[in-house]
Amino acid sequence: MRLKRHVALFQSNLKRHVSARPLLSTQCQHRHHRRQYTQVAADQPEHIAVLGAGISGLASAHFIAKEFPKSKITVIERSDETGGWIKSRKVEVEGGDVVLEYGPRTLRPGAAALPTVEDLGLEDEILCTSKKSSSAKNRYIYYPNRLNCLPSGAEDIDILSLLKLWNSGILDGAWNIAFESWAKPRPRNLRDESVGDFLSRRVDKRIANNIVSAVFHGIYAGDIYQLSARTLLQLPWKLEGMHGSVGRGLFRVNGESDSGQMVIPWSAHAWDQYRAMKDELDLPEDLLRELSRQSTFTFKEGLQQLPRAIEQSLRQNEQVDFAMGTNVKGVEKVEGAQKIRITTEGSPESKEYDFVVSTLRDKNVTPFVNVMVVNLWFKNPKLVPVKGFGYLIPRSVPFEQNPERALGVIFDHDAITGQDSLPGTKLTVMLGGHWWDDWVGFPDNDEGAELAKSVLKRHLGITEEPDVCHVNLHKDAIAQYTVGYEDRMRDLDGTLRTRYGGRLRVVSSQFNGVGVNDCIKGAWELARGMRGSGWKGRQTGLEAYTDERPDVIQPVSQMLKIRAPTHV
Ligand SMILES: C=Cc1c2[nH]c(c1C)Cc1[nH]c(c(CCC(=O)O)c1C)Cc1[nH]c(c(C)c1CCC(=O)O)Cc1[nH]c(c(C)c1C=C)C2
Numbered sequence: 001m002r003l004k005r006h007v008a009l010f011q012s013n014l015k016r017h018v019s020a021r022p023l024l025s026t027q028c029q030h031r032h033h034r035r036q037y038t039q040v041a042a043d044q045p046e047h048i049a050v051l052g053a054g055i056s057g058l059a060s061a062h063f064i065a066k067e068f069p070k071s072k073i074t075v076i077e078r079s080d081e082t083g084g085w086i087k088s089r090k091v092e093v094e095g096g097d098v099v100l101e102y103g104p105r106t107l108r109p110g111a112a113a114l115p116t117v118e119d120l121g122l123e124d125e126i127l128c129t130s131k132k133s134s135s136a137k138n139r140y141i142y143y144p145n146r147l148n149c150l151p152s153g154a155e156d157i158d159i160l161s162l163l164k165l166w167n168s169g170i171l172d173g174a175w176n177i178a179f180e181s182w183a184k185p186r187p188r189n190l191r192d193e194s195v196g197d198f199l200s201r202r203v204d205k206r207i208a209n210n211i212v213s214a215v216f217h218g219i220y221a222g223d224i225y226q227l228s229a230r231t232l233l234q235l236p237w238k239l240e241g242m243h244g245s246v247g248r249g250l251f252r253v254n255g256e257s258d259s260g261q262m263v264i265p266w267s268a269h270a271w272d273q274y275r276a277m278k279d280e281l282d283l284p285e286d287l288l289r290e291l292s293r294q295s296t297f298t299f300k301e302g303l304q305q306l307p308r309a310i311e312q313s314l315r316q317n318e319q320v321d322f323a324m325g326t327n328v329k330g331v332e333k334v335e336g337a338q339k340i341r342i343t344t345e346g347s348p349e350s351k352e353y354d355f356v357v358s359t360l361r362d363k364n365v366t367p368f369v370n371v372m373v374v375n376l377w378f379k380n381p382k383l384v385p386v387k388g389f390g391y392l393i394p395r396s397v398p399f400e401q402n403p404e405r406a407l408g409v410i411f412d413h414d415a416i417t418g419q420d421s422l423p424g425t426k427l428t429v430m431l432g433g434h435w436w437d438d439w440v441g442f443p444d445n446d447e448g449a450e451l452a453k454s455v456l457k458r459h460l461g462i463t464e465e466p467d468v469c470h471v472n473l474h475k476d477a478i479a480q481y482t483v484g485y486e487d488r489m490r491d492l493d494g495t496l497r498t499r500y501g502g503r504l505r506v507v508s509s510q511f512n513g514v515g516v517n518d519c520i521k522g523a524w525e526l527a528r529g530m531r532g533s534g535w536k537g538r539q540t541g542l543e544a545y546t547d548e549r550p551d552v553i554q555p556v557s558q559m560l561k562i563r564a565p566t567h568v
Pocket residue numbers: 102103104105106107108217218219220221371390391392407408409410430431433478514515516
């Protein structure tokens with residue numbers, strides 16, 4: 001009854017348009033900094049401001065401090081805690097304690113985060129989930145009214161499990177992959193379309209609505225009919241643009257190559273960045289070898305250990321200063337000088353900087369979705385009937401099976417082991433995302449808990465009351481790279497360049513990819529671009545979108561770990 005009321009109430013919410021705010025004009029209040037700094041060499045920025053102390057801001061400060069050890073760096077953050085929405089909490093329960101993650105919880109062992117982990121001496125704090133573990137192998141999709149295990153690799157495909165999957169209907173339309181090369185190529189003037197439309201056109205709408213929408217729920221909590229195919233399915237989009245079909249394109253580029261490895265078109269920018277990372281990030285062989293066997297990793301105290309360690313190391317560094325609880329009100333170029341003026345809320349004085357890195361969110365640049373994260377812990381360790389990472393819920397699931405608009409459930413007790421001091425069932429239910437785009441009000445914490453429990457009851461048969469239940473509504477949690485994204489980024493690059501002359505650059509999940517690794521990699525690239533006299537150039541942080549050089553055909557190797565735009 002209560003659930004029905006919630007669902008009816010939320011569905012009756014009307015579409016709300018996000019209020020427009022000018023780029024980088026968040027409120028701020030700025031404290032003055034007392035430390036004395038040695039005079040810096042003329043070719044180093046004297047004072048740099050980093051706006052925001054989420055992972056992008058912290059990583060930017062970390063890498064910039066290494067590039068310019070004599071510059072003064074001020075990190076300005078609105079809240080009282082660093083790390084953005086990476087938030088880990090140790091919670092006491094009867095007989096021990098458990099770690100709950102309110103936001104991202106694991107990292108893939110990609111190139112970006114590892115040097116930071118090594119720099120900070122966090123190697124001994126790492127907890128890995130092996131590629132061979134059940135949680136890495138067993139990923140489920142709930143469809144239409146049960147869990148279906150997806151094969152994790154060719155070696156896991158057996159006839160029985162394939163038959164089960166086939167009978168569920170989740171693979172309906174998959175045969176059409178075989179006929180992809182016969183689908184009509186897109187019109188020449190089509191600059192972008194949605195992921196859903198692209199797949200419906202080239203393969204089958206059912207595949208888009210079932211498996212693909214589930215995967216996109218797990219990454220973007222987004223709507224495949226709004227997200228950009230050109231940006232998020234960049235390889236298939238490129239291959240179709242080059243050869244009229246994805247299959248034919250892959251065949252042709254490999255037929256013409258004599259590299260002996262599987263090759264694909266890379267944007268020249270992504271290839272340069274990839275090589276630079278490979279050349280410069282000198283990681284210990286044993287750490288690399290160990291992590292290559294892992295599916296994901298995190299830390300003993302939770303993922304927030306990473307931003308906390310970066311913060312701690314920055315605080316120990318004389319050149320870095322934090323202005324916490326400080327709201328940026330205005331960012332403008334100083335007339336006639338190569339400086340950026342930052343004004344802050346509650347402070348009559350503004351402050352001028354030689355260089356500014358902004359990681360602030362701007363809803364004029366991309367829309368965002370809201371995600372409600374409900375963490376539940378039960379003393380009983382045997383509540384979930386299967387072992388695995390968890391399950392995702394596609395858009396095609398009938399409404400009666402998902403009236404709460406859940407996006408997926410993570411089996412944290414399986415996905416990450418070694419954080420809790422006692423066994424139990426630890427789950428995270430993710431609700432909302434694009435399903436809540438039209439809502440003007442959101443469930444409160446009690447309602448969120450009821451919705452999550454209702455999902456668990458229907459999908460997993462869990463009727464027990466949880467011993468712990470934490471609910472967090474993350475407003476504007478995940479940036480949405482919607483159709484036309486890359487063209488908008490090119491326009492934004494022009495605007496930023498004209499307005500700030502290269503002295504303000506951006507890095508964040510709005511520009512560099514929504515993952516933690518993407519943000520760290522973006523911060524590394526930004527700091528590297530400042531190297532030498534690079535900070536005096538007219539870059540904006542959006543060079544990936546304006547690099548007009550033709551693609552290069554190179555091995556696929558790390559491509560999946562590096563997100564970069566297309567130029568077809
Ligand atoms: C906490 C909510 C998030 C959702 N998506 C992201 C976050 C942080 C971003 C994200 N999630 C994944 C990737 C791909 C790269 C990767 O590390 O695998 C990205 C960029 C995959 C992923 N999805 C879920 C998990 C636990 C992971 C692993 C990474 C992580 O720890 O976040 C589950 C999941 N995430 C979201 C939903 C709705 C969901 C559902 C079960 C949204």
